[in-house]
Amino acid sequence: MAKHLDGKVAIVTGGGRGIGRGIALELGRQGAKVIVNDLGATVEGQSSDDSPAQEVVNQIRAEGGTAEANYADVADHQQAEDLVRQALTTYQGLDILINVAGILRERMIFNMTEEEWDAVIRVHLKGTYNTTHFASIHWRTERKGGYRLINFSSTAGINGSPGQPNYAAAKAGLIGFTKSCANALARYGVTANAIAPGAATRMTDRGLRNRDDMRQGIAESENVEGSERDPENVAPGVVFLCTDAAENISGRTVGISGYRITLYSDMVPEREIYGSQRWEVDDLVERLPETVFHGLVPPSGDRPMGGGA
Ligand SMILES: NC(=O)c1ccc[n+]([C@@H]2O[C@H](COP(=O)([O-])OP(=O)(O)OC[C@H]3O[C@@H](n4cnc5c(N)ncnc54)[C@H](O)[C@@H]3O)[C@@H](O)[C@H]2O)c1
Numbered sequence: 001m002a003k004h005l006d007g008k009v010a011i012v013t014g015g016g017r018g019i020g021r022g023i024a025l026e027l028g029r030q031g032a033k034v035i036v037n038d039l040g041a042t043v044e045g046q047s048s049d050d051s052p053a054q055e056v057v058n059q060i061r062a063e064g065g066t067a068e069a070n071y072a073d074v075a076d077h078q079q080a081e082d083l084v085r086q087a088l089t090t091y092q093g094l095d096i097l098i099n100v101a102g103i104l105r106e107r108m109i110f111n112m113t114e115e116e117w118d119a120v121i122r123v124h125l126k127g128t129y130n131t132t133h134f135a136s137i138h139w140r141t142e143r144k145g146g147y148r149l150i151n152f153s154s155t156a157g158i159n160g161s162p163g164q165p166n167y168a169a170a171k172a173g174l175i176g177f178t179k180s181c182a183n184a185l186a187r188y189g190v191t192a193n194a195i196a197p198g199a200a201t202r203m204t205d206r207g208l209r210n211r212d213d214m215r216q217g218i219a220e221s222e223n224v225e226g227s228e229r230d231p232e233n234v235a236p237g238v239v240f241l242c243t244d245a246a247e248n249i250s251g252r253t254v255g256i257s258g259y260r261i262t263l264y265s266d267m268v269p270e271r272e273i274y275g276s277q278r279w280e281v282d283d284l285v286e287r288l289p290e291t292v293f294h295g296l297v298p299p300s301g302d303r304p305m306g307g308g309a
Pocket residue numbers: 013014015016017018019020037038039040041042043045052072073074075099100101102103123127152153154155196197198199200201202203204231309
């Protein structure tokens with residue numbers, strides 16, 4: 001079978017487990033040389049363990065591919081620079097950067113501590129900025145083109161998961177960040193897209209903690225291999241975005257969940273009124289409810305808390 005990414009060099013952050021692992025394996029199968037980054041952290045971002053990244057590297061090599069492990073904390077600026085440098089020195093290039101690494105600290109806004117807020121913003125937003133910053137320096141210098149940046153967002157950011165204000169903010173922020181990079185880096189031959197994935201992993205297990213099977217200690221993610229919820233199902237759509245066939249796709253958010261691939265619309269103005277001078281509040285009280293805001297209803301308050309990803 002044809003390999004779509006022969007000769008390409010890729011970094012996958014958070015590539016040791018879950019969705020990132022599947023992506024790293026598929027990149028390897030498609031001929032890319034892969035740096036598999038993973039801190040080996042808990043879902044909440046604590047501790048570190050080299051084995052997840054190393055095991056994925058071992059599997060890529062066992063399948064005949066080429067890979068090296070990296071154990072950096074992507075949210076550490078210096079370590080992120082070293083990660084990009086590792087690709088450049090080991091494989092003499094960097095064509096694809098896929099920022100998958102992520103953590104959760106679920107809490108309602110009124111209970112959320114500063115530390116819980118900062119930890120999630122740090123890994124998702126700063127981590128993605130860090131790696132992208134150093135990759136973009138290389139892309140701007142080399143100007144070979146065909147570069148791919150893929151960042152991991154979430155429906156939690158698109159829909160506003162109530163129990164995850166930090167995570168929802170980070171994931172919505174990543175859509176803006178991705179669009180900014182798409183606009184800024186187009187001239188250097190970079191496409192940038194965001195993914196809103198869905199798959200059963202240890203992250204989504206957290207949202208199911210009250211379900212009967214979870215109470216009995218059976219995690220959904222441990223029983224999904226080969227099913228639609230298998231995290232490896234996200235990989236083909238992501239790898240497609242890395243191929244030449246996706247050269248005209250940039251600045252977009254793509255949902256990849258199970259066997260479904262979704263293009264999200266861009267946020268566009270929906271309705272507006274336009275005056276000829278500064279509005280009087282009296283006029284707006286009279287006119288806006290019948291025009292721009294006609295028929296709107298507020299959130300019901302019965303949305304699931306969103307304990308997963
Ligand atoms: N699983 C879903 O349904 C789902 C839904 C929406 C979004 N997401 C997003 O997809 C991505 C992957 O999630 P997953 O479900 O595979 O979770 P996961 O916990 O299985 O994998 C995340 C990986 O990131 C690594 N990581 C965490 N912090 C890191 C850091 N600072 N530096 C380097 N590596 C770090 C972890 O060690 C872990 O291996 C995340 O960004 C997540 O927010 C997942």
